[in-house]
Amino acid sequence: MKKLILTILFLNSIIGFSQDKEEVLIKGIVLSEVNGKPLENAYISYKSRYRYSMTNEKGEFEYRYKIRERDSLETIELTALGYENLDTIIRVDKTKEYVFEFVMKPRFGLNREKALADIKNGEINILESSGIAPVFYKSDSKFAKRYNVNFVEYGCEAIAEESLYEYNRTVFEYLDKKYGKKWRKKIRKDIVGLNEENE
Known part of the structure; x- marks a missing residue:
């Protein structure tokens, strides 16, 4: 019984800790301006973090951006083979959800x-x-x-x-x-x- 109570307390502390962590959810879809179809394997870079996500076969992507103490703005850059790079700037100083629809122009x-x-x-x-x-x-x-x-x-x-x-x-x-x-x-x-x- 003691082990069960300790396990429950441990799990509650983990859940409580993870809920305290604020994050910005960044997700969306990347489309080709050429034919309006989703772009697979487009890279979405988060410049200050040196991190990236990639679109799936439906052109969708998702990234959970953990907020740090001094975070303010983040530059997101999109790259895809044969397309012009595209970038945008978002606020990352408080919990928020961004849902994007990016349309990339061909080179x-x-x-x-x-x-x-x-x-x-x-x-x-x-x-x-x-x-x-x-x-x-x-x-x-x-x-x-x-x-x-x-x-x-x-x-x-x-x-x-x-x-x-x-x-x-x-x-x-x-x-x-x-x-x-x-x-x-x-x-x-x-x-x-x-x-x-x-x-």
Whole structure:
């Protein structure tokens, strides 16, 4: 019986102690501006703590920020491959819950609207991202001349695949309207978005 009473007292002291600890709950979702879908594996850094959380497959994250005596403001920075960094500042000097919906912009503004603007300006670009060493074939220059397009290679620049897909898909729609679908048989098959278009 004594052991049971001591155990209950010990548990109560732990629960009481943990309730005395104030914290700021920071949670939310991170979305892509390109397609409105959740971004998985985006990093959310809490700069003064050198800590971070990461989004799950639904783009959700959560972090419990234990308040310290001198805490006042905290800078939160979001990073995701192929997207511009985003940051915000929050107060962390008292218990609070923050629920965010962050929308991240793609690097270089690559999306459907950018493709439409480029087409309107007579710049018909097909985007590629093949890594450190750009890959060009002789057939690329023939295709470019025949269909009045430019192949733009980003090399090792971090570009979100969904950005390349949305941009290229818009250009493919334009080429279909202008030339029918015959151009699809002549273009190289490793262009982002082309396989998805053909399925």
